[in-house]
Amino acid sequence: MSETREAAPPSINPADIRICAMNLLARREHSRWELLQKLKRRFPDSTEVAVSEVQRLSDENLQSDQRFAQDYVRQRSERGYGLMRVRQGMRERGLSERQLSRALEAAAVNWPALADKVFYNKFGRRPALDIKEKACRARFMQYRGFASAEYQHLL
Numbered sequence: 001m002s003e004t005r006e007a008a009p010p011s012i013n014p015a016d017i018r019i020c021a022m023n024l025l026a027r028r029e030h031s032r033w034e035l036l037q038k039l040k041r042r043f044p045d046s047t048e049v050a051v052s053e054v055q056r057l058s059d060e061n062l063q064s065d066q067r068f069a070q071d072y073v074r075q076r077s078e079r080g081y082g083l084m085r086v087r088q089g090m091r092e093r094g095l096s097e098r099q100l101s102r103a104l105e106a107a108a109v110n111w112p113a114l115a116d117k118v119f120y121n122k123f124g125r126r127p128a129l130d131i132k133e134k135a136c137r138a139r140f141m142q143y144r145g146f147a148s149a150e151y152q153h154l155l
Contacts, residue, residue, distance in 0.1 A: 082145030
């Protein structure tokens with residue numbers, strides 16, 4: 001009888017992980033946490049190697065949480081999202097409050113003016129006809145991440 005052997009899993013080369021990480025970073029900026037999550041999914045048995053490769057990329061300034069945070073704030077605000085939604089998205093991507101604050105300061109977004117722009121783009125200048133429509137508009141602005149003080153005067 002012949003013995004059946006299970007094939008040993010191929011060893012993961014750190015260069016493969018680095019190339020994968022660099023390919024991800026070439027498409028767009030990633031936070032350190034986000035990049036690690038993607039690498040862990042792709043290389044589940046090589047978490048320690050992935051952590052060390054991401055650290056190397058960070059040391060070489062190929063991956064930067066601060067650069068990611070600034071880019072994220074800029075992109076999301078340009079798409080019409082408010083401060084609360086931007087903050088939440090950054091937290092979900094593993095950024096600290098300090099990184100978050102620095103990125104928001106650097107972006108210097110005028111959130112009330114952005115709320116006005118988003119509101120008028122969506123609803124125009126005509127007033128709400130009834131309380132139901134007012135509530136619908138308020139929900140939309142809340143969903144977009146604006147504080148009620150930023151849009152209450154528009155309702």
